[in-house]
Amino acid sequence: MSIPLSWFIVLAVVLFGIGAFGVLVRRNVLIMFMCVELMLNAANLALVAFSRSLHDVGGEATVFFVLVVAAAEVVVGLGIVVAIFRRRQSAIADDLAEMGG
Amino acid sequence: MNLLAAVTIPDVAIFVLSAALSLAGAVGILVVKNPVHAALSLVMTLFGIAVAFIELQADFLAAVQIIVYAGAIVVLFLFVIMFLGVDKREDLSVEPIVGQRPTAAVLVLGLMASIIALGFIGHFEVGPQAQTAELTGAAGNVADLGRAVFTTYLFAFEATAGLLVIAVIGAVVLARKPDAPKAAALVEEGGQ
Structure with missing residues (x-):
């Protein structure tokens, strides 16, 4: 008998919470990005755990597509960070506030 | 139990x-x-x-x-x-917005507590299991996953190919130097 589903779900929830806290609190754009990756991974863990629990391959296929989308997101996001840095010489989110009211 | x-x-x-x-x-x-x-x-x-x-x-x-x-x-x-x-190095000791960290901590803890509580209190009905394909397990699931990706999820698989191409083009466009045509023109002028 393997580990119960609930253990993995609790782990995934805690990882997601840490990632969300990081996005809310940190100001370096690159570290906020890493926290988003952390949240994606927590969701992946929950998907794989449910997939195993329900004996359905759909969850694991979804994780496969999430990985691809995460890769695309990182490529475009880091491209945006590079473009911002070229213009502003800063990767701190608070410095990018000229559109604020 | x-x-x-x-x-x-x-x-x-x-x-x-x-x-x-x-x-x-x-x-x-x-x-x-x-x-x-x-x-x-x-x-x-x-x-x-x-x-x-x-x-x-x-x-x-x-x-x-x-x-x-x-x-x-x-x-x-x-x-x-x-x-x-x-x-x-980002200065972590100062808090740029007053009360940001406690608010974020309360929100995140509330989120985590409510998800975990839902999991333990709630009663979930799932439909018939193994709708997509049975996950056979023991000898690894590469074959199951491959069969699902290339049959049931074939359209999504093709769409991700398009997504990756778009992402690569987008990254190239974003990371290009903004004044590339001007620089090219200068180089051309210097050559003449």
């Missing part, structure tokens, strides 16, 4: 190892100042999640997790950090 009676010691050991690795890495991302150290903490978290995938018998996904995340995405992060030279 004793929950612990049903699980074996090696399973628990592997789960505890993966949870410790991933949680330590996650807290590391949260507290370190240097982005390079944060990227290395991210590798630790991703490795811990890969261990959890192996415990869940998702062998293919564990391998892909290591190759794509730890191998490609984190290297891309490190490349950008070093390319830009943004190891300017």
Whole structure:
């Protein structure tokens, strides 16, 4: 008998919470990005755990597509960070506030 | 009903190892100042999640997790950090918006508590199981996953190919120097 589903779900929830806290609190754009990756991974863990629990391959296929989308997101996001840095010489989110009211 | 009676010691050991690795890495991302150290903490978290995938018998996904995340995405992060030279240390001791951290902590703890409470209190009805395909498990699930991706999810698979091409083109356009035509014109003038 393997580990119960609930253990993995609790782990995934805690990882997601840490990632969300990081996005809310940190100001370096690159570290906020890493926290988003952390949240994606927590969701992946929950998907794989449910997939195993329900004996359905759909969850694991979804994780496969999430990985691809995460890769695309990182490529475009880091491209945006590079473009911002070229213009502003800063990767701190608070410095990018000229559109604020 | 004793929950612990049903699980074996090696399973628990592997789960505890993966949870410790991933949680330590996650807290590391949260507290370190240097982005390079944060990227290395991210590798630790991703490795811990890969261990959890192996415990869940998702062998293919564990391998892909290591190759794509730890191998490609984190290297891309490190490349950008070093390319830009943004190891300017963020000052974590000051709180730019008053009360931001307690508010964020309360919101996140509320989120986590409500999800966990829903999981334990709620009663979930799932439809017929194994709708997509039976997950046979024991000998690895590469064949199951491959069959699902190339039959049931074929359209999504093709769409991700398009998405990746768009992402690559977008990254090239974004990372190009903004005044490239002007610079090319200058070079041309210098040549004449």
